[in-house]
Amino acid sequence: MKHSIAIEVNGEAWALDVEPGEVLLDVLREKVGVKSPKIGCETGDCGACTVLYDGVSIRSCLVLGVEADGHEITTLEGLSHDGLSTLQQVMVEMSSFQCGFCAPGIVVAAHELLQQRPDPTREEVQEAIAGNLCRCTGYDPIVDAVLEAARIGPGDASQGKGP
Amino acid sequence: MTIASDFDYRRPATLEEAVALLAGCDRPLLLAGGTDVIPWLRNGLASPGMVVDIKAVPGLDRIEWRDGAVHIGSLVTFSDLIASEEVAATIPVLAEASHTVASVGVRNRATLVGNLCSAVPSCDAGPALLVLDAAVEVVGPDGQRGIPITEWFRGVRRTSLGPGEIVTGIAIPDPGRHGACYVKLSRYRGEDLAQVGVAVLVRPGGESRVAFGAVAPVPFRAPAIEEYLAGRALDDDTRAGLAPLVDAAISPIDDMRASKEYRYHMSRVMLLRGLAAAAARLEGGGPPYGEQVI
Numbered sequence: 263m264k265h266s267i268a269i270e271v272n273g274e275a276w277a278l279d280v281e282p283g284e285v286l287l288d289v290l291r292e293k294v295g296v297k298s299p300k301i302g303c304e305t306g307d308c309g310a311c312t313v314l315y316d317g318v319s320i321r322s323c324l325v326l327g328v329e330a331d332g333h334e335i336t337t338l339e340g341l342s343h344d345g346l347s348t349l350q351q352v353m354v355e356m357s358s359f360q361c362g363f364c365a366p367g368i369v370v371a372a373h374e375l376l377q378q379r380p381d382p383t384r385e386e387v388q389e390a391i392a393g394n395l396c397r398c399t400g401y402d403p404i405v406d407a408v409l410e411a412a413r414i415g416p417g418d419a420s421q422g423k424g425p
Numbered sequence: 426m427t428i429a430s431d432f433d434y435r436r437p438a439t440l441e442e443a444v445a446l447l448a449g450c451d452r453p454l455l456l457a458g459g460t461d462v463i464p465w466l467r468n469g470l471a472s473p474g475m476v477v478d479i480k481a482v483p484g485l486d487r488i489e490w491r492d493g494a495v496h497i498g499s500l501v502t503f504s505d506l507i508a509s510e511e512v513a514a515t516i517p518v519l520a521e522a523s524h525t526v527a528s529v530g531v532r533n534r535a536t537l538v539g540n541l542c543s544a545v546p547s548c549d550a551g552p553a554l555l556v557l558d559a560a561v562e563v564v565g566p567d568g569q570r571g572i573p574i575t576e577w578f579r580g581v582r583r584t585s586l587g588p589g590e591i592v593t594g595i596a597i598p599d600p601g602r603h604g605a606c607y608v609k610l611s612r613y614r615g616e617d618l619a620q621v622g623v624a625v626l627v628r629p630g631g632e633s634r635v636a637f638g639a640v641a642p643v644p645f646r647a648p649a650i651e652e653y654l655a656g657r658a659l660d661d662d663t664r665a666g667l668a669p670l671v672d673a674a675i676s677p678i679d680d681m682r683a684s685k686e687y688r689y690h691m692s693r694v695m696l697l698r699g700l701a702a703a704a705a706r707l708e709g710g711g712p713p714y715g716e717q718v719i
Contacts, residue, residue, distance in 0.1 A: 282434035284465070285428065320534045329459065388615075
């Protein structure tokens with residue numbers, strides 16, 4: 263039986279009909295059309311599908327679309343709609359990623375960290391992205407970029423609007 | 426990938442409604458955080474007729490003091506426990522154990538009670554709640570009851586929860602002044618299941634409580650070790666006498682995460698480290714809660 267749900271995605275209201283078995287990740291990608299949350303492990307281990315759900319990071323592969331009724335979702339697209347954030351800009355400059363598959367999840371996870379802890383330690387950055395698997399870089403250029411973005415602070419990068 | 430299993434989804438607004446839904450359905454599955462339930466639905470480990478989402482039931486998301494106990498509702502997440510001043514002040518070992526669970530994005534959603542209900546042998550909540558003498562509070566067709574945590578785990582993925590029952594929360598009696606430690610061994614820092622988990626709680630007067638996870642079909646308390654430790658100073662003789670007691674208490678297996686022999690060895694080491702940290706914490710010193718002792 264289909265359920266009617268109302269969700270907000272990156273500030274935009276959506277009214278959708280979903281089957282109970284449809285996972286939020288698929289609803290976002292196929293029905294809303296945001297493609298930054300990636301389909302990786304689908305067991306919650308890889309973090310490629312990370313989105314903000316009422317402001318906190320979650321695995322969108324571990325939530326049913328029907329559960330999300332009445333909730334606000336922010337994806338990478340919602341963090342960068344005014345141009346790249348400071349964090350993203352620094353990641354570009356420091357070549358933090360190679361294939362980029364993990365990037366949307368890591369940016370969202372690191373964004374949440376910088377919101378909560380504007381001046382994190384290296385260990386706190388590592389913990390914040392410990393659930394986001396990157397198979398290219400060995401993590402160092404990613405962690406370096408998050409620390410550099412924290413050092414610069416929100417709003418100081420050339421075109422950023424804050425981490 | 427859409428979940429192939431065909432089920433009905435319901436989100437009751439009250440506990441009474443939830444209990445009534447469970448009573449009227451032959452294959453219900455309760456949903457809270459969903460971090461275990463959704464994978465089970467996807468891989469076919471669960472194929473319910475109805476998924477009953479309890480997230481709209483009011484009052485289950487609280488951590489509160491009542492009748493001399495800390496009550497943790499069944500919608501309280503691991504991130505809630507880590508952030509709770511109440512938990513930090515009274516039962517910090519629960520925050521310490523919560524911090525070792527999976528990753529931030531999973532802890533933001535996964536609940537303490539869900540971890541208990543999944544009842545996997547390596548569940549991090551088990552050893553910590555065992556040394557805290559917790560009780561699992563349930564409501565069902567026959568009313569409310571409390572299940573001591575020592576009687577909760579019945580086997581791998583099996584609990585004492587009866588048909589039609591819902592866990593509403595966990596009650597932890599005030600442990601008073603104490604020192605405690607949860608030691609988790611995993612293959613790397615970051616998200617991994619426990620290869621061994623050891624929880625220790627010591628109180629003034631020489632009482633020690635010890636529990637293990639991931640080294641038997643269920644997390645369990647070790648009364649023989651507790652009796653041996655009662656009133657003894659943690660000197661070299663006492664420490665030497667612990668090894669055979671640990672070996673007798675645990676029954677680890679070989680699996681993809683560790684060999685049986687490694688688990689035996691590390692269980693002995695981790696118990697000593699946990700006892701030393703708990704004893705130091707009792708006296709106001711030792712490593713801060715959350716700092717790894719292994």
